[in-house]
Structures are given as C-alpha cells and as structure tokens.
Amino acid sequence: MIVRESRHDDVDAIEAVARASWETDYPTILSRETARDGVEEWYDADRLAAEIESDDALVPVADSGDEVVGFAHAVEDEGGGAILRLYVAPEHRREGVGGDLLDHTHEAFGERGAEQVRAMVLAENEPGNEFYRRHGFELVEESETVIADTSYRENVYVAER
Incomplete structure (x- = not known):
C-alpha cells in the first residue's frame, strides 16, 4: 500500500470510495437520498478535479497497486x-x-509550515470520532456542516504539529 498524491485519473475511484463509505457509515445518520445527493455534490468529477489541481488542497490516495482504497481531502x-x-x-x-493517509496529510501540512491540523467529522459518526481521538486529536468545538441542504452537527478536532 502506498500513499501518493491523487491524479485526474483517480477521480472515479475517489468517488467510489466515498460512495461505499457513506453507504456503510451513515445509514442511521443520513437518509439514502441525502447520502446520494451529498456524494454527488461533494465528489462531482469537475469539483474533485479542481481540488486535485489546487495549490491549497491536498488529496492523497491510498493505492493498493490494483486500486485506490482510500483518500483524504484537506x-x-x-x-x-x-x-x-x-x-x-x-x-x-x-x-x-486510514492512519497512513492521516500521517501523510499531517506531514504534508508540516512541510507547508502548519502549526496545527484540524479534522472535521460528523458528530454522530462514532467510528470517525474514535479514529481521530485514537490518533491524538483533541475535540475542541462543535460546528455545523450542510449536506444536501440539511444541517448536521460536526465535531472539530485539533492536533498540534
């Protein structure tokens, strides 16, 4: 497994990982329609391609050699x-x-001079919250995010560099 920066030809694979993750992780948090609409909005091919090209974004992928099996968007x-x-x-x-993707992203921000890294996760996504706590992130605040025109509580975690 290698973690590398994404390329344009990874767009469909990233969307597929997002779709499978949302279907698995959010059935009791988001309706099926909201999950579908959220994936379509957040992982639209043009929008994702623009993020991959952006100098202010990081979109690393975990590549098994056969396929992309994970990604981060920061x-x-x-x-x-x-x-x-x-x-x-x-x-x-x-x-x-997930830990490899997190480490890669954390290190990349360090190389860019970041003193801290924040991470956002839906408040009701307990496995996601546990992931960040396990990796040394501290819960610092609650905010809101909008998915398909509906507001959801989101936890914000911070880790110092």
Missing part, C-alpha cells in the same frame, strides 16, 4: 490545515490505511 487555511474528509473503502478498514 485544505490549507489560516489556522494551518483542515482535513475535511478521510475515507477508506469498507473492505480495507483495519489495515492501517
């Missing part, structure tokens, strides 16, 4: 860096893929 901001999303295909969880 952006630089005034506070350092923000991990907006990090997903691993359900059949590749518990293999260390």
